[in-house]
Amino acid sequence: MSRIFISLEAHISVAGIVHDSIMKIEHETGVLETTDYTNTLDSIGIIVNCFDKEWIAFGKGKERKYINYKNRYADIRLLIPAEDLLAADKKERFLMVKNNIIESIRIIDERLNKKKGCYFDGKRLIEYIEEKTKNLI
Numbered sequence: 001m002s003r004i005f006i007s008l009e010a011h012i013s014v015a016g017i018v019h020d021s022i023m024k025i026e027h028e029t030g031v032l033e034t035t036d037y038t039n040t041l042d043s044i045g046i047i048v049n050c051f052d053k054e055w056i057a058f059g060k061g062k063e064r065k066y067i068n069y070k071n072r073y074a075d076i077r078l079l080i081p082a083e084d085l086l087a088a089d090k091k092e093r094f095l096m097v098k099n100n101i102i103e104s105i106r107i108i109d110e111r112l113n114k115k116k117g118c119y120f121d122g123k124r125l126i127e128y129i130e131e132k133t134k135n136l137i
Contacts (some may be wrong), residue, residue, distance in 0.1 A: 002042040004032035004125075006101060009061070010050035014082045018050050021097035028132040028135055037125050042120040043073040046104040052082040058093040065107050069115070091137050098133060102126050 006026060008018045034041050034060075050062035064077040078100050085093055111124025 002034040002044075004037075004046065006043045006046045006048070008048045008050065009077070010048070011052060011055055011060075013052075013081055014085050016083060017093055018048050018080070018097055021094045022048065022134050024094065025098060025101065025129065025133055028136065029129055033106055037122070038112065038118075038120040040069070040120060041067070041072050041074055041108075044108065045073070045075045045116055046101055047075070047077040047100045048075050048100050048134055049079045050082050051079070053080075065111075067108065067111055069118075071078075074108050076107055078104055079105075087099070094137055098129070102129065105129075106137075 001124070006022055008015065008022060010018045034044055036050055038044075047064075049061040049063065055061060061079050062077070063079050064075055067074045080096050085096055088096060105122045105126055109120050110117040112120035113122075
């Protein structure tokens, strides 16, 4: 079985915050298998990027929305500006990370379902994540 992999690339000042939010989500959702949601991909990597403007200027935190149909994987990396994360309270921080993951799923859903012969039930996956994490801070 193939797993939906959620990880992070972040500046040290915010890495712990992002990591804690991802761990909370994964604890509630359990292991997410690609085969439960798609016939098209064997692997999905969702990487939450979080860097400040200075690091972004050096080339860190570049967004990526890549789907390789031949090798059957997706690599989605969306940015949360570190300044915004640090300015937010605990609840907002968690929601920023969760929304980053959900937006990554929406991107995959939109792109796969436009391609003939491909299928991804992103809506159901998002609903599952929302349901499992609705009571988390």
